[in-house]
Amino acid sequence: MTTLRAESVSRIFEGRGGGVHAVDGVSLEVAPGELVVVTGRSGAGKTTLLNLLGGLDRPTSGRVLLGDDDLSTLGEDGLAAVRRDRVGYVFQSFGLIPVLSAAENVEVPLRLQRTDPAERARRVAEALDLVGLGAHAAQRPYELSGGQQQRVGIARALAARPQVLLADEPTGQLDSGTAATVMDLIGELVHARGVAAVVTTHDAALVRRADRVIELHDGRTREPETATAAG
Structure with a gap:
């Protein structure tokens, strides 16, 4: 069963020199419990693609479906x-x-x-426990390390029990050891909770933690590669 699907999605930004194809005819499907990593250099279109998949932006052409719902047919509400x-x-x-x-x-x-409120408190505690921060619930961001702050971000994303998780360079500000730990955590939670996840990264060392890899080049996908998930 597919949770998230993009069909020939393009996004063109108009500029003085003409249209720029930030995303150009991308199609992909993501199943529940699948971690898809999108790689590519800066400017390849990774962030634009995530914005389209998550309904933060609308495609110039093509469509994005979440379950049976075509996001292009939805109004702002x-x-x-x-x-x-x-x-x-x-x-x-x-x-x-x-x-x-x-x-x-x-x-x-x-x-x-x-x-x-009671359910809210329960879910917050559960989410923080899932990311190993149950003992840090009262601390503010400046009292936490970068890796801990990102784990709070993951807990926040999962607390609402979404069908889809989108992560844009989630380890970009972390050292390599902490980045590996955060990516492992994302993979474990995606598989355990059956969330369809798309994560962008330019770090080749993190790609092996994916179930599937898609490479973007100038807004277009290259043939997907199979990656070996960690663990």
């Missing part, structure tokens, strides 16, 4: 509901709110969903 309830995001810059504790950061998407 419908897309906002998809982003809130069905897609989790992990960012390279962590994206944590500095004045909030780890638990309060994880709680943000659940507040947006208007989750019952």
Whole structure:
């Protein structure tokens, strides 16, 4: 069963010199519990592709389907509901709110969903335990290491129990050892929770942790390679 599908998706940005094809005719499918890694140099279109897959941007042509829902047919309210309830995001810059504790950061998407307070507290504790930070719930981002902050970001993305997890260069600000730990964690959680995940990276050392690899070059996909998942 496919959770996420892109069909001949293109995104053209208009500039003074004409149209720039940031993404050019990309098609892919991601199944529940599958970790797909998208590689490519800076400017290859990785971030633009994630924005299209997550409903943060609309394709110039082609379509993105989440389950049976065609995102191109949804209005702004419908897309906002998809982003809130069905897609989790992990960012390279962590994206944590500095004045909030780890638990309060994880709680943000659940507040947006208007989750019952008791259930909200339970899910926050569960998510922090999943990423090994249950004992750090009261700490603020500046009191945590970079790797711990990214794990809070992962917990926040998963707390709302999304169908899809999108991570844009999630290890870009981490040292190689911490990056490997974070990628292993993402893989374990994706497989255990049956989430369809797409992760972008330019770090070749992390590619082997994927179930499947797609390479982007000038907005186009090359033949996918099979990677051996760690563990």
